[in-house]
Amino acid sequence: MNSAGSVPGTTPRTAAVKAAYSTMVRLVQSIGQVVHGKSDVIRLAVVALGARGHILLEDIPGVGKTTLARALARATGGKFRRIQFTSDLLPSDVIGVSVWNEDTRQFDFKPGPLFANVVLADEINRAAPRTQSSLLEAMSEGRVSVDHYTHTIEQPFLVLATQNPLEHFGTYPLPESQMDRFLLRLRLGYPSRYDERRVVMRGSQYDPVEEMQPAVSCAEVQQLQDTVCIVRVEESLLEYAERVIGETRRSPLLQLGVSPRGFQSWFRAAQARALSENRDYCVPDDFRELAVPALAHRLVLPGGSQGGYSDALSNGRAEAERILSGIVERVPVP
């Protein structure tokens, strides 16, 4: 008893899924030409883009964090801005500032670098907390309040922040609320021997990112983001996710578990991942594979040591990921 709707290839729903899938494939391929050997991370970055999420790239310097961010920006074809965070950076440097206009006799808002489609916040942990916090509203709501006015940032809007977790001096750790606003935390890691050699041999004068042509349009990205919401998530998967979340909240090894916002992000990321595999429904693997990138940075270890920071006795980040992995391995998947 097939209903008419389930015949493949005929409904608008299926067409939207196909379009979204092709958008994602093109993005991944396009970025893959520049960033070698990191297809997993690229795919997750595209997934985050699809889920209207922001990405925190965390790794040691020189493994291609910035390259990945720039490539992503170029591939989406939107406006790209880069902010180098330093300790003396002020919120107004990021958001923009109101300037007195003699001609119109009123304050004119000069938008800061935040008003772009892809914003690369480089070394975000070098800025003072208030500057970091200035990103909060923009990241969560897509708008910025300056003085009495609210300025909307045009969609798609993606913040790619990078940080170097090993440097302690002169850094301000991101507060939990800030961490919570990133959809995924990704790590690049060293490239394979072959890929590293390819990068080195390419020569320094030549920047492949500059040569990149946009692979998709902003409209396509927006359509992709809209399609994510229609991906079906079966009841048992939701229960599974709830159990994992519940475990993080109950675990004696964690001070703070995953927030409802974290749950929501995980959910959306899983939906986006389903699209990246040309499915209009989620499977357990979507949740399972995204658990660590989407949740680990939201956990707070006892004593206030965040999942993102190095700790005196053990690497807190590794610790958080280990605990989370333990939980995920334990909770039965449907």
Place this chain on the structure above:
Amino acid sequence: MNLRFLTRLRGVRLTRDGWWFCMAGICLFFVALNSGNNLLYLLLSMLLSLMVASLLLAEASLRGVIPKRQPPPRLHAGVPFLMGIALRNEKQKLPSFSIEVEDLCDDKVVDKRCYFLKIPSGRTQQTAYRHSLPRRGRYVFSAFRISTKFPFALFRSSRYIEHRSEILVYPTLISLEHWPKALTSAVGDQSVMRLGRRGSFHALREYRQGDDPREIHWRSSARRQRLMVREHEVEAVQQVTLYVDNSLPIDKQHDPEELAKLEKVISWGASLGAFYLDHGYAVRLCVRSELPPLPLLWSPASLQKFLTTLALLPTVSPEVPFQRPPPVPRSAAVPVSDHGDSLVVIRSGAPVPREKHIGHVVEAS
């Protein structure tokens, strides 16, 4: 019928009553064999089918029963605690009767049992068992063994249900009666109640959950249409550095007596640290380790972190040096004054680390 085979099954064991029952069955079998009286055969088959029914009913009782652990929030070594056990019956209709739950800690069965008389279908019942863990550290409770003698106490059927919880056991806290007077008076003469509320203004930031409402800066809050709080630099506080010597010579690392001594040292360290934190001191913990030291702890809230560190402290060889407290960078969010250090070495006969600011040496008794 070879009944010994039944007893060897993992999960099914004959009880004493069960043995009697089997013996009665065997006797009956021989009598029936001899007399050829068919009614005796009928009686014998009744006994056998009662045994089968017993196995099946036990199985039905154990099926769909899910135990969960509810550990207490803080555990100290050697202190009895109550481990909450919740048993849920997920069967649609049938209740479960007479279920014993045993916990498996580090793959060994804890010698305490929880007994549940009846769990109606779809319900959860809770009870607890009393237990104490002798040593600090991380314990893994890996599974439960649930068993039942239901319905006739002929067999004890059991099965294992995996349920993993990790439990951190903090070192034992020694009570204040034995507190070294000299030490408390030496460092506690200017007690500070709470940290972080005075000191010079540092910045304004958005209100976060958990902030002290008294710190809200109402004027800027009104201006920004959202709550803002003041951030302060922490004022100078009394700082205590605890050097806890977690070393044993390699040849003595498996000597139970020496290990017990070491445990005592760690337990003293934990008690002192807890005391100081509770009384408003900033505590710095230095142990023998290659890892960088913990940041300065300065509120009762960080007691957990302090205790966690001590709970997981490994035993090292005496060659490993003490951690050196790092210089506090001026730009850090929590500037702490560096005067008034007290050094406490808790280890009888241990070599004093080559540090300059030796204040008091407390011999742990």
Place this chain on the structure above:
Amino acid sequence: MRFAATHKAVSYLMVTTAFVMLMLTGELPLWLSLLVLGAMGGSYFFDPQQHPFMLGRAYNYSLYSVVALLTLLLLGNAASAEAFWDGGLRVLCILLLCKLWQRRHNGDYLQAYVISFVMLLGATFVESSMVYALLLFVYVVSVMWTLTLFHLRREMEENYLLKHLPGRHGQAAESERVEVERILNSRRVVGPPFLLTTAGAGLLTFLFALLLFVLLPRFHVTVDLPFHRRMLPSTGFSERLELGSHGLLRDNPRVVMRVELPGQSPPKTLRLRGVTFASYQNGRWSQHRVGEQPLSVQHGAVALALNVPESVRSRAQRAEIYLEPLDADALFTPSPGRALSLQVPESYGGLLGAQLGVTTDGQIIARGRRSPLHYSVLSLPEMPRESSSDDLALYRQLSPEMRSRLRTIALQVVGTTQGSAERAELLSGYLQTNYSYTTRLWKPSQSEPIFDFLESERRGHCEYFATALAVLLRSLDIPSRTVNGYLTAEWNSYGKFFVVRQQHAHSWVEALLPGQGWVVLDPTPPQSSAPRLPFLFKIRQLLDGLDMGFGKYVLEYDVGAQQRLTDRLSSLWPRNEPARSERAQTNSGEWRRLLPIALLLGGLGLGLLLLVRRLRRVELPMTRDVTEGRGLMKLALSTVRKRGFVRGPGETLKMLAQRLTDEGDPCAPSFAQLVEHYYAHRFGQLPLDRVEITRLMRELQAIPPQASSRPTRPVAMKSV
């Protein structure tokens, strides 16, 4: 329902059932049974907890000594096994009552249960009716209830009901005992649903017991044990015949025999010949076992008459006789008739160790036989033609004065008629019409009660009639003898058999008539046999039929029956036919004997295997099951598990498939595809492509399992 009250009620049900079973066997005198029942009822309302003196040690010891004394009295001078048996039953009753009046704590109940089981065992030795099976069912159900409640009560009284109070500041936690009384009086622990469910389980248990009963192997291991069934005192039939010594014959409806006549249409009445009597004196007939010859059982059959030609033998008819325990040596045969052979069960049944003999007048004697007994008689429908002349003198014997006195009476009746047959006819008819039947006794006034009967009283029971005819015939020189046996007209149409009851005991006459041989003559006036309450009669017939079935199929179930059952079952499989005939050629008997045992052991082994597998599996908590498509994945997973790949709790199916691929397992591709299908169906709600799935599943299962050992646990999770 309060827990303790329920426990008490079901315990009493169980114990009473066992006692009633013992009572119904008739092994206990009625007064004792009623006394014990009354005492049991009284103890129900007696609570020893409220009488502190009963809890003391002094009371205990005095009670023990009284019981020991009583036991000694009852068993000490028991000379025979029977006396020991009787005494033992009485001791059991005493013990049971002691326990019931002394229910101080839970353990006393257990002892009462054990006593009740011993009573049940005792009843099993001596009982053989259908009622036993019914009561056994009640017993099984009450056992389920009782033992369950007993177990729960013991657990809660003796074990873990400790309540923990959380200590302050995570310090020492305190514990205290929970009031057991409160739980014992709780209404929430068990209720009607519990009892109903348990009763259902009891029914299933009983059915399973029946199945086991059929399957349990029967062997011919026969060692004579001193446990015998008590012989039924025969109130109607007797191996002696003494006029005026018997009382109420017509009232005892106890069944003594059931007779099947396979392959024959049932006659209106059936006569069963037991003992014959030849010599008469002073109102007493005595038994002459003329020419008794010992018999032996060969191949389950006893030949009685050897010199019968085959042509005559072919007319023989068979009667299956199920004899209840009866206190008599005689074996009964249909009359008129001439028994050719007896067939006894392979296990000899009640004939084990009995001395068999046959007399020339066709009585079969089995001295020292046991009961119940089932045998079949092959007999010709007519009596033997003649006897030797020595015997004839015996059958004409009469004292001279009696002969003359009787001859006058006889000649008055027969008048001038000359032929022996006609004379016998006239005499028989004379008695039937001019004398009346009564079971009431009258006191004989002279040494020869037969003259009282003939001349003054003119009423009496069948023995008077038979004696009168026999002596009258003798006075006319016609050889005659009286026969004691049963005459029944009660045909049970449900079970297709004749029922013979105690009340059917009868006496009649056999006379040797020239040219006709021995002829049965029955001078007793016919009785109206119409049942008074037809409805009750029908019910009784139905119960009789069931009882017969119980005896035939349950009590008589033996190796032979087991074999027949197996043969019938194996004939259901036509494929086995050639193999079976081959076996039959080689060594059929042994094989057939082993077959049920092999079946039983195989079945039990399989059951155990399944049970073990069930128990070994560690079940993980799963909240909700999706049934559709789940079976498919279970099957696939079990296939993969056999190859050494066990799915971890947090491992998704795709990860498992990946692991298979990484290990280079040959079933990885089909498994991966199956997972895709399953995912699409389960999470995408797409319909399952059954054809494709079946193909993949076949492919998966076709791959032979590898011998090499594999890691059985999932390897550590790959973190992203």
